[in-house]
Amino acid sequence: MAQITLIEAVTQALAYEMAHDDSVMVLGEDVGLNGGVFRATQGLQEKFGELRVLDTPLDETTIAGVTVGLAVQGMKPVAEAQFEGFIYPMMEQIACHAARMRNRTRGRLTVPAVFRAPWGGGIRAPEHHSEANEHLFTNIPGLRVVMPSSPARAYGLLLAAIRDPDPVMFFEPKRIYRQYKEEVPDDGEALPLDVCFVLRDGTDVTLVTWGAQVKEALEAADELAAQGISAEVIDVATLTPLDFDTIAESVQKTGRCVIVHEAPKTAGFGAEIAARLAEECMYDLLAPVERVTGFDTHIPLFRLEMKYMPSVERVVDAAKRTLAAS
Amino acid sequence: MTIAAKFEIEYLQYLDAEGKQVRDDLPEFAKDLGHMVELYKLMLSTRVFDAKSIALQRTGKLGTYASCLGHEAAHVGIGSAMRPEDVYAPSYREYGAQLYRGVQPREVYMYWGGDERGNDYQKEPARHDFAWSVPIATQCLHAAGSALAFKIRGEKRVAVCTIGDGGSSKGDFYGAINIAGAQNLPLVAVIVNNQWAISVPRKIQSGAPTLAQKGIAAGLFSIQVDGNDIIAVRKAMEDALERARSGKGGSVIEAVTYRLGDHTTADDARRYRGEQEVKDGWEKEPMKRLRNWLVAKGVWDDAKEEAWKAECDEWMDNEVNAYLETKTQPVSAMFDYIFAEVPADLAKQRDYVLSLETKGH
Numbered sequence: 292m293a294q295i296t297l298i299e300a301v302t303q304a305l306a307y308e309m310a311h312d313d314s315v316m317v318l319g320e321d322v323g324l325n326g327g328v329f330r331a332t333q334g335l336q337e338k339f340g341e342l343r344v345l346d347t348p349l350d351e352t353t354i355a356g357v358t359v360g361l362a363v364q365g366m367k368p369v370a371e372a373q374f375e376g377f378i379y380p381m382m383e384q385i386a387c388h389a390a391r392m393r394n395r396t397r398g399r400l401t402v403p404a405v406f407r408a409p410w411g412g413g414i415r416a417p418e419h420h421s422e423a424n425e426h427l428f429t430n431i432p433g434l435r436v437v438m439p440s441s442p443a444r445a446y447g448l449l450l451a452a453i454r455d456p457d458p459v460m461f462f463e464p465k466r467i468y469r470q471y472k473e474e475v476p477d478d479g480e481a482l483p484l485d486v487c488f489v490l491r492d493g494t495d496v497t498l499v500t501w502g503a504q505v506k507e508a509l510e511a512a513d514e515l516a517a518q519g520i521s522a523e524v525i526d527v528a529t530l531t532p533l534d535f536d537t538i539a540e541s542v543q544k545t546g547r548c549v550i551v552h553e554a555p556k557t558a559g560f561g562a563e564i565a566a567r568l569a570e571e572c573m574y575d576l577l578a579p580v581e582r583v584t585g586f587d588t589h590i591p592l593f594r595l596e597m598k599y600m601p602s603v604e605r606v607v608d609a610a611k612r613t614l615a616a617s
Numbered sequence: 618m619t620i621a622a623k624f625e626i627e628y629l630q631y632l633d634a635e636g637k638q639v640r641d642d643l644p645e646f647a648k649d650l651g652h653m654v655e656l657y658k659l660m661l662s663t664r665v666f667d668a669k670s671i672a673l674q675r676t677g678k679l680g681t682y683a684s685c686l687g688h689e690a691a692h693v694g695i696g697s698a699m700r701p702e703d704v705y706a707p708s709y710r711e712y713g714a715q716l717y718r719g720v721q722p723r724e725v726y727m728y729w730g731g732d733e734r735g736n737d738y739q740k741e742p743a744r745h746d747f748a749w750s751v752p753i754a755t756q757c758l759h760a761a762g763s764a765l766a767f768k769i770r771g772e773k774r775v776a777v778c779t780i781g782d783g784g785s786s787k788g789d790f791y792g793a794i795n796i797a798g799a800q801n802l803p804l805v806a807v808i809v810n811n812q813w814a815i816s817v818p819r820k821i822q823s824g825a826p827t828l829a830q831k832g833i834a835a836g837l838f839s840i841q842v843d844g845n846d847i848i849a850v851r852k853a854m855e856d857a858l859e860r861a862r863s864g865k866g867g868s869v870i871e872a873v874t875y876r877l878g879d880h881t882t883a884d885d886a887r888r889y890r891g892e893q894e895v896k897d898g899w900e901k902e903p904m905k906r907l908r909n910w911l912v913a914k915g916v917w918d919d920a921k922e923e924a925w926k927a928e929c930d931e932w933m934d935n936e937v938n939a940y941l942e943t944k945t946q947p948v949s950a951m952f953d954y955i956f957a958e959v960p961a962d963l964a965k966q967r968d969y970v971l972s973l974e975t976k977g978h
Contacts, residue, residue, distance in 0.1 A: 316769070342769045348799055353792035356755060360762015360776070363747070364704070366769070368762075380788075387752045388759070394954040396748050397737040401957070433955050456957040485960060532960035 294472035300442040301331045301407075301463060304449040305369060307479050309339050312367065315453055318345040319354055319371030319407075328373055329409055329468060355381035355406070359388045362404040367453055372408040375462065376419035381406065382427070389458040390433035405452045405459045410438065411503050411553050413466035413600055415593040423502075423554040423585060428460045429531045429563070435459040435484055436530040440467070440505035444528060446475045447482030454481060464503035484529045487537040493523035496610045497541040499564060500551035501527040504601055508551050511606035522610060530560055535567050542568060546577035547613035551601050556584040578616035581609040624833045628841045631848040634901045636909025644852045650916045656697055656847055657907050657917065658925055660689040663713040664904065665929035666722050667878075669937065673726065674882040678941065682729045683710040687845075687877035690903030691809050692779075693717060694850025694872070698858055699777055701742040704763045706756035706778040709749040711809070714779070719743035722936035723943075730940060733950075754784040757793035757806060764802035764867070775803045775861040777854075783814025785828045791835070794869060798836030803861035805854065806832070806869050809844060811876035816889040832869025844872030845903035877902060948974055 295303060309315045316339075317332050323346040326333030336344035347354050351372060358370040372378040389402045412421030428436045437452055437459055439445035445463065452459035490505065491512055498508040505526050512522040523541050527533070542548045548568060550561035565580045583601045590599050631647070633639050646652055667686055673679040685692060692713025699705060705718060712725060719740035728735025728749060736748035750756035760778035767774045780790055785808045797804040808828045812819045825831060832839030838860060842849040850872050857868035875898035879886045886895075911917035952959055952967040959967060 342765075345765075345800075348792070348795050350788070350792045350795070352788050353758060353761075353796050356758020356789055356792065357762035357765060357796060360706075360759035360764075361766050362762075363759065364763045364766035366766050383752055384755060384758065384789075388750075388755060393956070395733055395736050397734055397950075398954050399737045399744065400748065435956075532956070532962045535962060 293474070295442055295475050296469045296472050297439065297442045297445045297463070298329055298331055298468040300446040300475050301449060302333055302335070303475065303477050304446045304453075305332065305335060306338065307477055308450060308453045309335065309343065311479065314365060315367045315369065316343040316345065316361070317369045317371065318347050318358065320347060320349055320373050322346060322371055327371060329465060331371070331407070331463075351377055351380040352384060355384035355389070358404045358406070359384055359392070359402055362389070362402040362458075363392065363400050367403050369405040369407060369453060372406065374420045374422070375408045375410045375424060376422040378408050378424070385428070385434070385458070385460075386431050390431050393457065394433060401456060402458045403456050405449070405461050407461045407463060409465040409468070410462035411464050411466055412590050412596050413503065415596075418592060421590050421596065423552070423590070425460070425462055425530060426554050426558060426560045429560050433457065434531065436462070437484060438462045438464065438502040438528065438530065440464065440502055440526050440528070442473045443475050444482060444488070444526070447480060448484065448528060450479065451481035451484045455484060459484070462502065466503040467506060470506065485532065485534055486529070487534045488526040488528050489523065489537065489541065490526050491522070491524040493521040493545065495521045495545055496547040496549060496613055497523045497525060497538070497545045498549050498551060498606065498610065499525045499527060499538055501530060502553065504551045504553055507601055507603050507606055510603045511610065514603060514607050515610055520610065520614060533563070535571070538564060538568075539572050542572050543575045546575055546617070547610070548576070549581040549583060549606060549609045549613060551583045551606055553585050553600060555587045556582060557587050559584055578613035581613055583609045624830065626827045626829050626839060626841050628843075629849045629853055630843040630846050631852070632846045632906045632910055634845075634906055636906035636913065638910065644848065644855070646851060646855070647848045650911070650914055653907075654911060654916055656693055656851075657911055659697070659717060660693050660713065660847065660904060660907065661922070661925060662929040662932065663689045663693065663716060665926060666712060666716070666933055669933045670725065670729070671882060673937065674729075679726060679730050681881050681883045683881045684878040685710045685712050687875050687898065687902055688809060688811060689713050690847040690907070691807075691844040691850050691872040691874050694847045695777065695779060695807055695854055698851050698854035699775070700858070703742075703775045703777060703858070704746055704760070706747040706760040706763070706776065707749060708753070708756060708780055708784065709751055711779050715743060715746070718746060722933060723939040726937065726940035727943065732943070732946065734943075734946065754780050754787035754789040756780070757784075757790045760806070761793040761796050761802060761804050764797065764804040765800060767803055768800065773862050775805060775858050777805045777807065779807045779809050781814060782808060782810040782812065782819050782822050782828060783817065784808070785831060786822055791831070794832055794835035794837055794867065797867035801864070801866045803864075804867035805857045805861055806867070807854070808869065808871045809874060810871055811874050813876050813880065813886070813890070815880040815884060818890075827871060829869055829871035835869070837866065838868040840868070841871040841873060844874035845901055845906065847903065847907055874903070875901065
């Protein structure tokens with residue numbers, strides 16, 4: 292079985308689903324012959340033709356609005372925003388139509404679409420190519436916001452996103468697109484969209500994260516283990532609708548929680564998790580909840596960007612603070 | 618001088634403001650006077666419906682309502698030219714087109730009366746049309762996406778969208794006609810130019826002499842018609858639909874009309890436009906000319922007009938009663954359609970609201 296990267300897993304999932312469901316199609320800028328700027332759609336146009344792998348005019352609003360129309364007509368479009376930072380023109384179509392079509396028509400019309408975007412920083416990209424803004428979507432009712440953190444989860448979650456009867460935002464952490472390979476059987480098996488994944492069991496502190504920061508969280512857990520501290524690591528994976536129960540169960544066990552995310556701190560999705568912990572797990576907590584996040588600044592251009600990103604050291608320090616507190 | 622491109626925009630009119638026929642080459646449908654009477658009757662019922670809606674709003678039985686007064690020829694012309702299998706993506710005042718396609722007045726009242734079920738059109742072909750689209754021009758891209766789906770599946774169907782003169786300024790409109798041109802999509806975009814985008818007049822909406830010519834930039838067939846002349850609107854629509862259906866591409870039609878009423882019941886147009894202009898608008902309104910023409914042909918008269926108005930009144934009264942008798946949805950309906958199935962996390966919020974209900978909050 293082939294070892295593949297996260298980006299190759301995205302391609303594998305798209306190819307699998309397009310081969311098995313004629314209504315699945317891909318549209319976006321440069322997704323055709325060029326295979327996408329990150330090669331997520333490499334080889335798909337040759338296999339499935341120019342209409343099912345459609346190079347659109349260079350207008351994100353068009354991509355999003357046409358996707359809504361396609362989906363209402365029974366297609367299952369997978370639209371690509373070339374970078375997360377280019378997604379803003381799509382937001383009216385996503386928020387006002389994709390996310391609310393089912394509700395506003397009492398289920399008469401629906402939008403079974405996926406909006407994919409390479410997400411986050413850390414690849415020395417130009418300005419506007421490194422945004423982490425998932426929290427802008429987690430506050431929109433009617434959307435699923437999904438972020439894979441490994442090749443296997445990219446494959447299984449993308450299949451689930453395409454098969455889901457409602458719109459899914461699928462944010463791909465591009466920093467780990469090619470970070471490592473693993474075996475991902477091309478068996479068409481989807482992963483559930485309503486659970487958080489516990490990647491490592493632990494007893495002293497819970498590290499809650501998603502996307503590229505799963506890497507830092509796992510490395511921090513190694514570092515903490517070397518210091519005799521047992522960290523549980525949770526990949527939220529599907530931010531909304533949130534499987535809070537998995538997080539709550541972990542924190543009830545450990546009594547401590549560090550939330551790690553790349554987006555700015557204020558009103559980031561970590562704030563929601565911290566608030567839920569305060570509401571539902573206050574008496575299980577042995578220490579204040581810590582958040583290790585990007586700052587309330589724009590992500591700097593790449594000379595400074597790694598200073599902005601949550602680092603292993605910051606995560607380890609935060610975890611140790613929770614242990615020092617009790 | 619070398620010319621890179623040249624274009625002209627045809628203006629189409631059959632009936633002038635008084636109902637005098639200004640050209641002899643009547644399209645086939647207009648030679649069927651029985652059909653023309655049917656179109657007139659729907660225009661009249663649309664006007665009766667509109668007056669009833671405004672009366673409902675003024676008596677507190679409807680929320681804000683967007684009137685279609687003066688747009689009857691444009692809207693009925695659009696709706697009557699489409700086939701059932703086509704798809705319509707309206708903005709929010711095209712009732713004449715929608716009534717033709719099976720939207721019921723009670724559904725319009727429900728929507729403007731604060732009930733999502735108004736968007737759940739029960740009758741075909743409206744049932745597969747898009748619901749009203751308040752965010753300006755966004756529906757144009759839904760029509761373009763629908764047209765793309767038809768092309769991909771090889772279906773001989775056309776997607777039609779309508780926007781206003783203001784809507785033709787928005788990127789979504791340009792995006793829709795642009796991809797329609799680039800991909801040769803079966804899209805018909807009708808700009809119902811009623812001269813006003815709330816308080817902003819046509820002349821500062823765009824420097825283009827016609828709005829139709831925006832379609833030229835996208836590579837679409839483009840035409841301007843007298844939007845108060847239903848024969849012109851219907852003819853341009855039939856031609857555009859035929860071109861689209863036979864794979865010859867999309868069209869932009871500018872139907873020039875006039876908004877005789879306020880933008881919505883929440884607007885007071887006296888704040889920004891003069892009485893004379895509105896009087897001039899009434900001189901050119903769409904009902905009078907078609908009535909005059911039909912009367913001259915001997916197929917319509919005052920007695921028929923009164924009898925049909927009375928029928929419309931009865932129809933609308935029934936619709937109003939059906940609307941007013943509709944029970945408010947249970948509070949759980951707020952949660953039931955967010956996703957195909959209510960997620961566990963959302964179910965907790967629903968259960969909380971339901972618990973408040975049982976406590977009588």
